[in-house]
Amino acid sequence: MGAGPVTQAIHLPALATVRDYFTVRKVMDTDLKVAQAVADRAGAQATTSVSAVLEDPAVEVVAICSPHAFHAEQTIAACRAGKRAVLCEKPLTMSIPQAEEVAAVSAATGVPVIVGTMHSYDSAWEWAAKQWGHLEGSAHTIRSSIILPPNERFEDFSTEVTSRVEPLPVNTADANVRASIAHLGVMAVGMHNVPHLRSFLPSEAAVNVHHARGLLPPFGYDVFASAGDCQLDLLCYMYDTWHPKWTFEAIGDSRALRIEFTPSYVKAGSATATIFERDQSTTCVRTASNGYVKEWLHLYELALKKREPTALSAIVNDLRFAMNLAHSVADVILQEENHS
Amino acid sequence: MSSNLARTVWLDPTLNHLAGQSTLSSLPQSLLQTTDRFSAAFVVLNGQRRNWTELYPPSATTSTIVVDPQLGSLPSRMQPFVLDSPWAANPGCSTFAGQLQTADWQFGECCTIAPLSEDPKQVLFRAASLLRACGLPLSSIEVLFGSATGLAAQAQSGDHPVRISISLTAAALHRMSVRAFTATGAITGEFDDPDLSQPARISITDRSGTLLLPTIWETGHRAAWKRALTDASANDAPGSFKDQQLITEAFTRKETP
Numbered sequence: 001m002g003a004g005p006v007t008q009a010i011h012l013p014a015l016a017t018v019r020d021y022f023t024v025r026k027v028m029d030t031d032l033k034v035a036q037a038v039a040d041r042a043g044a045q046a047t048t049s050v051s052a053v054l055e056d057p058a059v060e061v062v063a064i065c066s067p068h069a070f071h072a073e074q075t076i077a078a079c080r081a082g083k084r085a086v087l088c089e090k091p092l093t094m095s096i097p098q099a100e101e102v103a104a105v106s107a108a109t110g111v112p113v114i115v116g117t118m119h120s121y122d123s124a125w126e127w128a129a130k131q132w133g134h135l136e137g138s139a140h141t142i143r144s145s146i147i148l149p150p151n152e153r154f155e156d157f158s159t160e161v162t163s164r165v166e167p168l169p170v171n172t173a174d175a176n177v178r179a180s181i182a183h184l185g186v187m188a189v190g191m192h193n194v195p196h197l198r199s200f201l202p203s204e205a206a207v208n209v210h211h212a213r214g215l216l217p218p219f220g221y222d223v224f225a226s227a228g229d230c231q232l233d234l235l236c237y238m239y240d241t242w243h244p245k246w247t248f249e250a251i252g253d254s255r256a257l258r259i260e261f262t263p264s265y266v267k268a269g270s271a272t273a274t275i276f277e278r279d280q281s282t283t284c285v286r287t288a289s290n291g292y293v294k295e296w297l298h299l300y301e302l303a304l305k306k307r308e309p310t311a312l313s314a315i316v317n318d319l320r321f322a323m324n325l326a327h328s329v330a331d332v333i334l335q336e337e338n339h340s
Numbered sequence: 341m342s343s344n345l346a347r348t349v350w351l352d353p354t355l356n357h358l359a360g361q362s363t364l365s366s367l368p369q370s371l372l373q374t375t376d377r378f379s380a381a382f383v384v385l386n387g388q389r390r391n392w393t394e395l396y397p398p399s400a401t402t403s404t405i406v407v408d409p410q411l412g413s414l415p416s417r418m419q420p421f422v423l424d425s426p427w428a429a430n431p432g433c434s435t436f437a438g439q440l441q442t443a444d445w446q447f448g449e450c451c452t453i454a455p456l457s458e459d460p461k462q463v464l465f466r467a468a469s470l471l472r473a474c475g476l477p478l479s480s481i482e483v484l485f486g487s488a489t490g491l492a493a494q495a496q497s498g499d500h501p502v503r504i505s506i507s508l509t510a511a512a513l514h515r516m517s518v519r520a521f522t523a524t525g526a527i528t529g530e531f532d533d534p535d536l537s538q539p540a541r542i543s544i545t546d547r548s549g550t551l552l553l554p555t556i557w558e559t560g561h562r563a564a565w566k567r568a569l570t571d572a573s574a575n576d577a578p579g580s581f582k583d584q585q586l587i588t589e590a591f592t593r594k595e596t597p
Contacts, residue, residue: 140489141507143451210484211494213501215447222447222503224484224492231490233505235449241525243545253456253489256511276511 001053001074002066003029003038004165005151006089009158009265010118011063012042014292017267021300022061028053037162050074054081061303064088072098079111084303087295089116090191092319099319103312112302112309117318118291119248119261120195121298124271127284128257129199131275139200139250139257140229144193146236147245150218154244154265172216175337179330182214182221186326189236190221193248194322195314196259200250202228207321209328212336215239223329254278262290270294348372350380354389355407362535363407363424366562368569382568384424387413396421403568407561411465414584418577422568427516427531428469429560432540435553436518436529437475439544443527445520448476448502452517456510460491461591463506467516468583471495474518474529476502478583481590493590522546534560 007027015022024042029035032048039046053059054077062078064071064086072093078086079102086106092115093099106113119125129135148154155161170177205228213222220237244263249256256276262268269290274283289297301307349371355363363384367373374380377395383402385392387409397404397419404421423429450471454463468478476497481504485492490507500520518529525545532538539555556563567574 140487141505143505143507210492211482222501224494224503224505226485229487231485231487231492231505231507233451233492233503235503237521239521240523241545242547243525243550251453251490251507251509251511254510256453256509256513258513276509276513278510278512281512 001028001050001062001064002070002089003027003031003034003162004065005155005161007063007065008038008041008161009155010292011065011296012038013158013267014290014296015042017289017293018296018300022296025059026053026056031163034163050077054078054083060084061299062086068094072102075102075113076105079105079109079113082109083111085299086111086113087116087299088113091115091187091322092315096316096320096323099312099316103316106312113312113315114295114299114302114310115315115318116295117192117195118264118295119192119271120291121294122259122261122271122291123287123289123294124259124261124273124284125196128259128273128275131282131284132255132257135199135250137200137202137228138255139252141231141233141249141251142197142200143233143247143249143251144190144197144235145233145245145247145249146189146193147241147243148189148236148238148263149241149244150238151264153242154263158265158267167218175334178214178216178337179333181216181219182212182333183326183330185214185219185221185236185238186223186329187322189238190234190325191318191322192264194318194325196248196250197232198318198321201230205230207232207325207328209325209332212329212332214333221329223325225325225328266290267293347381348374348376348379349382349384350374350377351384352386352389352392352395352407355384355386360386360407362559363405363561366559366565368565385421405564405568407564408466409580411459411462411584411587414577414581416581418581420575421577422564422571422574423469423576423580424561424564425466425469425473426534426560427466428473429564430470430473430531430534430540431556431558431560431563432529432531432542433470433473435540435542435556436527437473439527439542439553440475440520443520443522445500445522445527447500447521448497449519449521450502450504450516452504452506453514454506454508455514456489456508458508460486460488460506460508461587463508464491464493464504464587465583467504467506468495468587469580470516470518470531471497471502472579472583476500476518476520477579478502478586481586483590483594486591486594525550537562 024044027039035046223234225232246261259273261271270287407424481495493504495502
């Protein structure tokens, strides 16, 4: 559902690598031309109707890639339609009550729901989490540094995008707009590292933003925060560079983890992760499957009940953390700009 | 300093840690060691010694190298000295500064991972020295978050914001890195163990790609010696004092509600 660049450049290419597990049956978009063009490419049927997807018994798994505002409604509808599993692109919903409702419906219907934070499924992260052992409270510094060229460049590396929507002009002279852009940056990009970050934080630790600055153009943020005793150093900058560099570091008293993720969209294999100790370091090998492919394989196992679903409460808590962070970042940007 | 007559150097005997060994191993062969600090042409002082400023200067004609001065130890009126800071003395710094001079950069970043035994304030002092040597002298610092294992600070270098992140660990990945973001890329400096001659990696990323500038397999200690021997105007005292003052004031503000 939703046949924009995420479907075209991420999910259909990922699904093409797991044809033994999945067949694309329907592509739904409110724009029939887009739906048709994308469906033709995948050998699927096009539709503009949500119910046509949900009522089709041949559709067993649904991926929600529509605009954020529709995520909650469509995920709940897919669960109630009795699908085997649902993948919802991030963010799961636009509010916590909506997310709690999704969790409740998922539990009541027994339909597992996962969120498309693909780096959570990356084999390098899975390796690192297993090697590290107990994560919670074991790092005193977390650094997430996401330097990316504009998305369009990587969409074009991945596929030919049909009917790309031009971004609306925004008045970046307005502090409220800049704060909103940083908020979007946290929810749309920073969200990818939230599951990793939260794994290391004490479960009840509230986030406290000490400094935030919006980075333009087109967006990004420069944030220093803390949660409990843990220092959070968060940088995201999407700008006119060719050189992507996406790193996540967790640093503890005697151990440190560094993960170098591949950029979004492209099928560049897994991340690489290194765990440093006092006198040695261990690095996992890069595997051919990236987080998107692993995400689909995870969904396959959930759909066939070969794997126990992860409690949605963890996903809701990730969302709560990201929303609190994004709101605080926007507030601090406005405060600092008003102050200066 | 062109005479071949024996020139003498007095090495602070408390420099017995790795930095001292590295300083000694890079001692120019034209210098002879002496135990008489007052007659020496060069003195090398251990800036980590609590009372090092009392040993300084032995005479007006002495050239002085100060190794890793401790934060809070610099008096406001200092005689000239060459700073042998673990990171700022790295010869890659001048390469970085040269590139930065002609770049239209927007904001900077300094990320540090230092040994767990260090004091984060002292590491911040070294980071400020590194930034100064790389052409981003700090004009203000605000400490945002601090603990025994790290700190975060927001600084300005002129009109440019500079983010500083320091983290301490016993894990073996100690490094300092500096990035200055430009409209189409960045100038990046990655500095490894300061007592080894592993070269800093200074690179420029722009539309045409990433260029790794020639590497220099020289320790900061050796580079400090070379400056002391060849650069008569070398004087890092004012900059170091300024950095120290900014950091001290920043911590005073942070600790005063």
